[in-house]
Amino acid sequence: MLKKEEPQDPSVAFRYPRVIPYKHSLGYQSKFAHALKMGRIIATKCPVDGRCTVPPRIVCPMHHVRQTEWVDQGQRGKLLSAFKINFPMFDSRTGELKSWEYPIVAIELEGGARMDGWCAETDTEKLKPGIILEAVWRPAEERKGRVDDIIYWKPV
Amino acid sequence: MTGERIAIVGVGQTVHKSKRTDVNTAELCAEAVEAALADAQLTIKDIDCVILGSFEPADGYSGPDKWIVPEIGCVGKAGFEMQNVGTTGAVACATAFNMAASGLFENVLCVAWQKMDEAAGAFGRGGGGANEYWTGQFPMSPITNFARRTYDYMTRSGCTEEHLAMVRVKQDQCAQRNKNAQLKLGLTVEKVMGDFLLAWPIRRLHMCPTTAGSAAIVVCPEKRAKKVSMKPVWVEDWFTCHQGGALTMAEDPQASTLGYACKKIYKRCGITNPKKEIQAWEVYEPASTAELRWMEEVGVAEDYKAWKLFEQGKVGIEKEIPFNPSGGVTATNPIGCTPVVRVVEASLQVRGDAEEHQVPGTINRALATGYGGQGENVVFLLKKAL
Amino acid sequence: MTHHDKKGVADIPEDPIIVEVQAHSNFLVTIGNTGHKFLSEIKDNKTIMGIKCPQCKKVYVPPRTHCPTCFAKMSEWVKLSGQGTLETFTIVRYKEQYMPKEPPYAYGVIKLNGADTGVVHFIGGIDLNKIKVGMKMEPVFKEQREGSILDIEYFKPVG
Numbered sequence: 001m002l003k004k005e006e007p008q009d010p011s012v013a014f015r016y017p018r019v020i021p022y023k024h025s026l027g028y029q030s031k032f033a034h035a036l037k038m039g040r041i042i043a044t045k046c047p048v049d050g051r052c053t054v055p056p057r058i059v060c061p062m063h064h065v066r067q068t069e070w071v072d073q074g075q076r077g078k079l080l081s082a083f084k085i086n087f088p089m090f091d092s093r094t095g096e097l098k099s100w101e102y103p104i105v106a107i108e109l110e111g112g113a114r115m116d117g118w119c120a121e122t123d124t125e126k127l128k129p130g131i132i133l134e135a136v137w138r139p140a141e142e143r144k145g146r147v148d149d150i151i152y153w154k155p156v
Numbered sequence: 157m158t159g160e161r162i163a164i165v166g167v168g169q170t171v172h173k174s175k176r177t178d179v180n181t182a183e184l185c186a187e188a189v190e191a192a193l194a195d196a197q198l199t200i201k202d203i204d205c206v207i208l209g210s211f212e213p214a215d216g217y218s219g220p221d222k223w224i225v226p227e228i229g230c231v232g233k234a235g236f237e238m239q240n241v242g243t244t245g246a247v248a249c250a251t252a253f254n255m256a257a258s259g260l261f262e263n264v265l266c267v268a269w270q271k272m273d274e275a276a277g278a279f280g281r282g283g284g285g286a287n288e289y290w291t292g293q294f295p296m297s298p299i300t301n302f303a304r305r306t307y308d309y310m311t312r313s314g315c316t317e318e319h320l321a322m323v324r325v326k327q328d329q330c331a332q333r334n335k336n337a338q339l340k341l342g343l344t345v346e347k348v349m350g351d352f353l354l355a356w357p358i359r360r361l362h363m364c365p366t367t368a369g370s371a372a373i374v375v376c377p378e379k380r381a382k383k384v385s386m387k388p389v390w391v392e393d394w395f396t397c398h399q400g401g402a403l404t405m406a407e408d409p410q411a412s413t414l415g416y417a418c419k420k421i422y423k424r425c426g427i428t429n430p431k432k433e434i435q436a437w438e439v440y441e442p443a444s445t446a447e448l449r450w451m452e453e454v455g456v457a458e459d460y461k462a463w464k465l466f467e468q469g470k471v472g473i474e475k476e477i478p479f480n481p482s483g484g485v486t487a488t489n490p491i492g493c494t495p496v497v498r499v500v501e502a503s504l505q506v507r508g509d510a511e512e513h514q515v516p517g518t519i520n521r522a523l524a525t526g527y528g529g530q531g532e533n534v535v536f537l538l539k540k541a542l
Numbered sequence: 543m544t545h546h547d548k549k550g551v552a553d554i555p556e557d558p559i560i561v562e563v564q565a566h567s568n569f570l571v572t573i574g575n576t577g578h579k580f581l582s583e584i585k586d587n588k589t590i591m592g593i594k595c596p597q598c599k600k601v602y603v604p605p606r607t608h609c610p611t612c613f614a615k616m617s618e619w620v621k622l623s624g625q626g627t628l629e630t631f632t633i634v635r636y637k638e639q640y641m642p643k644e645p646p647y648a649y650g651v652i653k654l655n656g657a658d659t660g661v662v663h664f665i666g667g668i669d670l671n672k673i674k675v676g677m678k679m680e681p682v683f684k685e686q687r688e689g690s691i692l693d694i695e696y697f698k699p700v701g
Contacts (some may be wrong), residue, residue: 007570009688009689010581010688010689010690011573011577011578011581011582011585011688011689011690012177012572012573012578012689013177013570013571013572013573014570014571014690015568015569015570015571016568016569016571017566017567017568018566018567018568018640019564019565019566020564020565020567020639021562021563021564021565022562022563022564022565023560023561023562024560024561024562024563025558025559025560025561026558026559026560026561027558030556030557030558030559031551031554031555031556033559034554034555034556034557034559035551035554038554040549040554042551042554055290061398070551070554071551072549072550072551080409081304081307081308081311081409083300083303083304083307083355083356084355084356085295085299085300085354085355086352086353086354086355086356087352087354087355089295089297089299090295091295100295104294104300106304106409114408116294124356129311145559146290146293147290147293148293176572177572178574178575179572179574179575179607180571180572180573180574180577181572182606183574183576183606183607183608186607186608186613189613190613190615199613200612200613215569216567216569216570216571226610227606227607227608227610228608228613229608229609229610229611229612229613231610231611271572273570273572274569274570274571274572275569275570
């Protein structure tokens with residue numbers, strides 16, 4: 001639960017902590033989640049301009065046509081940008097305020113799609129745009145079909 | 157544009173603070189509504205439509221319009237609430253403009269608010285537009301988004317951290333002359349460059365604060381506006397659209413709809429030289445460094461060269477480019493309400509009523525924008541004379 | 543960079559997946575000065591106060607700063623006896639997340655004498671099946687009060 005200073009006098013202010021459960025259907029993107037469990041990254045491809053997007057989308061946002069072709073994006077990508085978070089930020093999944101050890105990187109995958117990920121290299125000076133990174137996956141039995149099944153990306 | 161021509165006949169805002177322990181959220185809105193009605197010299201009985209705006213996850217009230225409408229005396233009036241992360245206030249204003257332009261209503265009140273001292277920190281699952289399931293593992297926030305944008309800008313433009321600090325100092329100098337602004341800090345370039353680093357190159361001082369504040373406007377169709385106000389501020393045009401890509405900003409760190417929206421508006425209104433034809437700018441910048449790229453997208457600076465204008469001291473209230481004379485979002489940010497503050501400030505500039513932070517000379521046109529999520533913009537063009 | 547291995551995707555399943563997540567929140571509610579005075583009177587003096595509109599003369603409980611009808615600023619406080627008439631009620635028999643009490647419990651709207659609005663609160667001190675609309679009610683205050691609307695434990699029938 002998110003910890004904040006507790007107000008002392010309820011006639012001035014009070015808090016009401018809540019944990020609300022949700023169930024989200026992944027729908028068309030379920031295939032993407034299954035692929036992650038298998039240690040693969042796949043993307044949908046736009047039939048008009050050939051652009052691949054991760055996460056996949058049922059309809060191309062620019063051309064308004066259904067995207068039915070799925071393309072494997074490989075295991076490597078080119079670094080586009082990197083940044084490190086220097087201060088504690090909330091993890092909205094658990095409500096915890098925590099420190100974030102690894103830099104976040106934006107990568108262009110072999111198949112052309114772009115995505116975010118964590119990076120094993122914590123020295124941002126070494127993270128120059130253009131270097132090649134490779135996905136490091138969790139063991140198969142620990143994967144949940146989420147993007148963090150890739151623990152981080154490591155410079156090759 | 158079809159429909160009635162419309163004007164803003166009254167504006168109001170609270171004095172923005174980081175905490176307001178003396179009022180609850182509804183009472184905060186009532187203050188802004190009172191101010192706007194007093195400015196318009198109307199009473200609540202004149203209002204026939206009310207549009208509200210709040211980014212609900214930022215202060216934790218779901219469907220707050222049910223609570224707030226009675227507390228601002230609007231029971232029985234047509235209207236509803238609008239919400240859209242950072243552009244909440246802007247879409248609320250846009251809706252109010254459309255309601256007035258429809259010819260169905262005579263006096264439309266638009267009020268937006270945010271009481272962020274009540275926030276729980278991790279507001280907004282969904283990261284402002286990104287699909288929560290895929291991005292929920294990343295601490296996505298304006299800080300990290302603008303860290304990315306600014307780093308990319310620096311790479312393409314060659315500007316240094318010192319230039320980013322110059323932008324922040326300009327913001328602060330303007331805010332010090334705005335009686336409603338929250339942060340007035342007496343900054344120097346050295347102070348900014350030495351400040352705590354959040355996520356390179358964004359330092360704590362570069363980011364907007366959390367604010368408890370509210371703002372309201374009253375909008376009328378032409379005939380009514382001319383009767384009600386001596387200085388109506390005409391809404392010439394407005395536009396908003398979504399952007400393709402940038403689901404997580406990985407796809408294109410510079411993706412933004414601002415340039416696109418401005419081009420559309422300029423074409424529709426026959427503006428060919430925005431620097432000359434628009435005299436005041438209130439362009440929503442969630443991080444002070446965003447101003448650099450925004451100046452280029454609205455057309456007052458060449459692509460990737462805006463930083464030079466700061467180096468040359470050309471940006472400020474009395475300078476060549478009066479960008480964000482109110483101190484901008486960097487000084488005050490009650491999320492759902494901030495774009496309404498931009499419209500209020502732009503209207504005051506057009507009327508010549510911005511007091512100490514008034515841009516000198518005749519303001520024939522002012523541009524006001526709202527920004528939200530991963531790069532959505534709502535752009536308004538306000539005009540002095542029809 | 544080598545051209546990636548063009549693997550087919552036919553072997554990847556497409557069964558729909560449903561993901562369970564939990565949203566955590568811990569928002570703060572500010573009462574405001576007006577509400578604070580109301581709750582302080584309940585806590586310190588076991589007194590329920592209303593606020594009166596200078597224009598339409600309506601008395602509102604709980605109080606607020608502006609009259610919903612006139613939007614006039616209100617500052618005239620009115621001390622109420624706390625007694626009133628039960629206008630409507632219901633008995634909650636089902637259970638869900640974040641309920642204030644274990645069901646079954648009753649709550650209703652009590653129109654306080656001297657006020658123009660009803661107050662929502664629990665009904666107690668009576669067999670739930672005997673509650674009737676129109677009953678005269680009075681508040682039962684807790685011994686230990688902290689400045690909350692729940693310093694009133696419930697409203698019970700008079701006598």
